[in-house]
Amino acid sequence: MEQYDVAIVGYGPAGATLAHLLGQCGLKTIVLERESAAYHLPRAVHFDAEVMRVFQWIGIAEEMEPKTAKHPGMRFVDPAGKLLLDWPRPQGEGPQGWRANYRFHQPDLEDVLRTHMAERETVTVRTRCDVFYIEDKGEEVELRFEDMSRGKVERIGAKYVVGCDGARSLVRRYIESGMEDYGFHERWLVVDVILNEEKPELGEHSIQYCRPERPATYVRVPGMRRRWEITVRPDEDSAEISKPERVWELLSDWLKPEEAELERTAVYTFHSLVAEDWRKGRLLLVGDACHQTPPFMGQGxxxxxxxxxxxxxxxxxxxxxKVAGEAAEALLDSYESERKPNAREYIQTAVRLGGLINTVGTEAALRAALPSGDGTARMESIAPPLGPGLGIGDKAGRLFGQPRLAYSRLMDEVYPHQFVVVAEDEIVAGLSLPEGVGLVTTSASNAADHLARLGARATVLRPDRHTLGGADTTQELEALIALILPNPLETQQPEMA
Structure with a gap:
């Protein structure tokens, strides 16, 4: 029976990205995917700078960027077209080293992810393989799957199994996790069109139309593609509302049939759910398998x-x-304890935005939605910290920016998959760092700006670029350095200019 370090069930964006990262760390990884090819129609249409930074790590960011569209922000308007809420998105390079947000065509991303998988010598991808049995035996996990291209049942072993297998996750069933429900369950018609010619009056912003009788969302995606998401009323039939003649009727405020081609129509039920358990023994969940969100923040x-x-x-x-025994168990437990509160906060915010879209239109709802003043609300981006896990103090678990070093190189290009100390020069002077730990000082980078945002003179970054805490003295920094684990990759550090 072939043995692997990690078996990934599901080859969507989450599964593919995980396979890339594990492959870069040299882990023997297998990806098992039921379908023969990536889905060819649009699904997700938005990702942010944090995601692009991960794409930078796996070497696809520069290839993906030209395939995206700029995203100036989101606007909420009432039935008369009055602006209720403005959510602008900054343009240009931000703290993560990339633009704040991107609109994209998911088949483009999946193609790039899969094409570059050939670079991962330790990663095996098996499509048309349907996993039907998973058994955690304590020291390893046994999986059984049918290779549908041959009608043959196979077995493999893995140290860990990660379910990236979507909302109907098989791995979640084996974990036997329930779901925390935040109360949003609505059907929406999703319509993707390809314009026959430019239609600039549609605009570049995403727009939430807060119409109590029929809330809707408009999304500008790359090229000539555009998307609308339109509420389906309880008494309406999903099949009937998806018919072309009905779809064009619903789009009549924005578009005529002769102006575009329908690429896809589908009715989705949007949920607000978080799995109660993200891990059981050697089984773990990722992505839609452990959380499902309404689309109003584009954070799925x-x-x-x-x-x-x-x-x-x-x-x-x-x-x-490099980590074993109780320490390994604690490290894996920190995955759920850190990620679950962060995912929950994004989902709860999306639910609140969904409530705004669905209820604004009455005077009382308008007063509740808007602050006093000029009648226009502005919403800043939220970036909730991680939940309790690794680190010390209230500055632990914060997403840190990506300083530019000598020759304008981004930090993660110089120190991939490593712990990094970022500090003012005087605090780190005389300190000896563990082998393989990177060092970024304020005199050799623009790290001072990033430290100012954290509110500290020094920090230690994990490989995922979240902080282990903040330090204002050498002694406090030494306490953070003591928390550093061995680095996932043994990389030779370049000389700092």
Whole structure:
């Protein structure tokens, strides 16, 4: 029976990204996917700078960026077209080293992810393989699957199994996890069109139409593609409302049939759910398998990528034998304790935005939605910290930016998959760092700006670029350095200019 470090069930964006990261860390990884090819129609349409930074790690960011569209922000308007809520998105390079947000065509991303998988010598991808049995035997997990291309049942063993297998996750069933329900369950018609010619009056912003009788969302995606998401009323039939003649009727405020081609129509039920248990023994969940969100913040795929970034280096340390026993168990337990509150906060915010879209239109709802003043609300981006886990103090678990070093190189290019100390020069002077730990000082980078945002003079970054805490003295920094684990990758550090 073939043995692997990690078996990934599901080859969507989350599964593929996890396979890339584990492959970079040298783990023997297998991906098992039921379908023969990636889904060819649009699904997710948005990701943010945090996700692009992960794509930078696996070497696809520069290839993906030209395939995306700029995203100036989101606007909420009432039935008369009055602006209720403005959510602008900054343009240009932000703290993560990339633009704040991107609109994309998911088949483009999946193609890039899969094409570059050939670079991962330790990763095996098996499509048309339907997993039907998973048994955690304590020291390893046995999986059985049918290779549908040959009608043959096969068995493999893995140290860990990660379910990236979507909302109907088989791995979640084996974990036997219930779901925390935040009360949002609505049917929406999703319509993707390809314009026959430019239609600039549709605009570049995403727009939430807060119409009590029929809330709707407009999304500008790359090229000539555009998307609308339109509420389906309880008394309406999903099949009937998906028919072309009905779809064009619903789009009549924005578009005529001769102006575009329908690429896809589908009715989805949007949920707000978080799995109660993200791990059981050697089984773990990632992405839609452990959380499902309404689409109003565009955070579905983003949340799955954050899961992957949090988990990959912990699995790498354990599978490489650098962390074992109780320490390994605690490290894996930190995956759920850190990620679950973060995912929950994004989902609860999306639910609140969904409530705004569905209820604004009455005077009382308008007063509740808007602050006093000029009648226009502005919403800043939220970036909730991780939940309790690794680190010390209230500055632990914060996503840190990506300083530019000498020759304008981004930090993660110089120190991939490593712990990194970022500090003012005087605090780190005379300190000896563990082998393989990177060092970024304020005199050799623009790290001072990033430290100012954290509110500390020094910090230690994990491989996923979250902080172990903040330090204002050499002694406090030494306490953070003592928390550093071995690095997932043994990389030779370049000389700092």
């Amino acid at each position: 795929m983003c949340a799955g990528t954050r899961d992957v970034a949090n988990l990959y280096w912990k699995l790498a340390l354990i599978c490489q034998g």
